[in-house]
Each structure stands twice: as C-alpha cells, then as structure tokens.
C-alpha cells in the first residue's frame with residue numbers, strides 16, 4: 631500500500647468542477663490508464679484496482695443530477711453511498727439537504743479521495759473503507775448506488791444487499807448508464823439524463839445515465855440483462 635494515499639491522490643489529480651454538477655468540485659484525473667499504472671507502481675501490486683475514485687462515473691452523475699431536481703429524496707435523511715468512489719453521490723446528497731452521508735468503498739485511495747473531496751465541498755462525509763455487502767444493511771434512510779453493475783459477481787452481491795435493505799424499509803436509488811450486469815427487471819426508471827463522464831475510458835464522453843428505484847418485490851419481473859426496464 632502507498633505510504634500516503636492522500637498525498638498520492640493530491641499528486642495525481644486536480645480539483646475541478648464536475649460536468650453538469652459544476653457546484654461540486656472533485657479531485658479528478660485526466661487519464662485512467664496512466665494513473666492505473668501509477669497505482670500499480672505505488673502499491674507494488676500489478677492487480678491493483680482501476681482508480682475509479684479519480685473520475686465521476688455516469689451512474690453517479692445521474693444520481694447527482696436527480697438529487698438536484700429531487701432534493702426531497704434525501705432532505706433531512708441519512709444517506710449511505712455504496713461504492714462511493716470519489717464520494718460524488720454522498721456530496722451531492724449533502725448539498726441536497728441530507729442530514730448525514732456515509733460513503734463506503736473498498737479502495738484505500740477512494741477513502742483518501744472522499745476525504746479530500748468532502749473537504750473541498752465543505753461537506754462532512756463519514757468514510758467507511760470495507761466491503762459491507764455481507765453485513766446487515768446500514769442505519770440509513772436512503773442508499774444511493776452509482777455505477778456498480780460492471781462486474782457480474784459484484785452486481786449479484788449488490789442486488790442481494792440492496793434487496794435486504796429495501797425489505798428493512800430503506801429507499802434505494804440506483805444510477806447507471808446501462809452497464810452489462812444492470813438487473814433491469816428489478817428496477818423502475820425514475821429519470822434519464824445526458825451526462826458527461828470524466829473518464830476517457832468510456833466509448834463516448836457523453837452518455838445517458840438513468841436513475842432507478844428498486845421494483846417492489848411483489849411486482850418484480852424476472853431479471854433481464856442489458857434491456858431497458860419499463861418506466862412506471
């Protein structure tokens with residue numbers, strides 16, 4: 631692990647406004663692959679994770695836009711940002727009036743980035759660095775999950791955990807650009823936005839980002855992969 635993830639984040643990013651959410655500023659990088667290489671060198675780990683934390687992903691951007699339009703979804707409520715990356719959704723929730731926000735991510739650099747980003751936005755985000763997906767759902771009113779359907783195993787675990795949270799009365803908001811493992815049959819579309827991601831890894835820098843809630847399990851249809859769910 632790097633001697634100081636915080637110093638590493640500062641060295642490899644620049645504080646700048648988030649496209650489409652200019653009132654939020656994040657420590658962002660320009661190129662994924664060169665930064666990924668720097669992470670591998672810094673950690674001595676050739677299998678180090680992609681530096682997701684240095685970019686604003688389409689799913690998180692869609693949630694951020696949704697919270698600007700619908701602050702009532704989080705106002706006065708406790709928000710838990712699953713797979714928070716840069717902390718974008720947690721910060722957006724606090725700006726929309728959330729009573730408190732917690733961001734969780736498994737990546738040590740993400741934990742450092744969230745701290746820096748929260749501070750840059752005058753936001754107080756509680757940071758958890760661990761995998762909570764085998765734990766009980768958190769003490770929260772709303773869970774936001776931005777862009778976490780890019781890996782089959784992760785998607786399966788996230789869905790199971792979100793379902794448990796929903797059963798306990800927690801509202802769930804999912805943001806996603808239509809990634810491969812998005813469980814479309816389990817979701818109800820709430821909004822769609824044109825978003826501009828900050829990573830050059832995406833096919834196009836302008837993407838569509840959707841915001842969904844979890845479908846009521848009593849009306850759930852079988853999960854389908856890759857097709858757009860019905861509105862309603």
Ligand SMILES: C[S@@+](CC[C@H](N)C(=O)[O-])C[C@H]1O[C@@H](n2cnc3c(N)ncnc32)[C@H](O)[C@@H]1O
Pocket residue numbers: 679682683685686687688689690691712713714715716717718719734735736737740760761762763775776777778784
């Ligand atoms: C594509 S990024 C999305 C970041 C942010 N939500 C956004 O939309 O900009 C996915 C994030 O999920 C995190 N992640 C992967 N597995 C996780 C797990 N089991 N628990 C928490 N976070 C996880 C990664 O480290 C990464 O930061």
